[in-house]
Amino acid sequence: MLLGLAAIGCTRAIVATSVPVEDDPSIRFPEFFEQAPLEVGDAGPPLLLEGVVLQALTLAADDFLPEGRAELPCADRQASHVFRVIQRGEIIFVRIDEDPAACGRAHPGLDSGARYAISRDGRILRRVLDGMEPYTAPVDAGPFEKAEPGVSPSFDPRRPAPQPFLGPSDAGTPDAQAP
Template identity: 50%
Template sequence: MSVRRTHFILASALVLAGCMRASAPAPAKYEEDPSIVFPAFFAQPAISLGTEGTVYELDGDTLRALTVAARDLMPPQDAPVSCASRWESQQYRVVRQGDVIFIRIDEDPKACGRTHPALDSGASYAIHRDGRILRRLMEGQPDVAKPEDAGVPSTPGEPGVASPEALGDGPSPFLPRSWQDAGSPAPEPWR
């Protein structure tokens, strides 16, 4: 099964869920809970819904959480929207921890025939299984749940060198390798 077909299946499920409850009220207002820490979405490979002949099961709470996050990031519109602003043009990662469903949404530039995503096009959500948004973090916003120096060594290191702890969970795999370069080593001094 192709990646495009996988995206189509996931997007269709999200759209179907939206159609079934088109008259459902929007989630209640929420207060940002900065104590919620997002999991490392890219620390391990995800299981993709793309293996042909494999049966996948998605419970209603997770489908509702995906729908709430997608509607919050890209609300339904009466007018046509750009390719990059469509649900089916996104990649979704889901991690469930008890009653909280964590969702990471990133633009998939290949879905629109591009090679690079737009800057700051992703978002992370913590959604309670009842559909309430507990926390939202848009790409480019500072994560207030973590101190600014979280994971950064307290003593300065060599310029251009970072410890694995300082890198967090790593860059999004949707970014091109050339954008993930942290710099080149300094040239040797002339002798």
């Protein structure tokens, strides 16, 4: 029963997809927010969208936010999201983000988006849900010592543990060591 309750809270993360995901970690996603996007619906020239780009966009949307369930909550509807598309050679990159204004909110949910890399032939090469990408330490984070899991590399059981600081007492209590 407990497992069932936990699954209810994570329905988006465990929805089965009919399209297999290859999950190629060598694929690097472009920066989706480096420049302002050209928005469909703005006054201006028509936007030309190739069929394979539309196919990739539809594939990502249906994988991340499957339609067809009765009475979906607002935040789980495709219409409550914004989609960014970048094509680089044979790969179409899709970024999906929740649009909080569509549901009458000011802020999106935590980890509510996803990134997709889709081939021109319709294969999902990589899918990364927000908050699910493994953490990698920054390059300038300094040297690290390797250790077995659960073991501090600087801990030596043969040496005594460092003594706590024995400075002035807190809460206004007179310090017995003060001159």
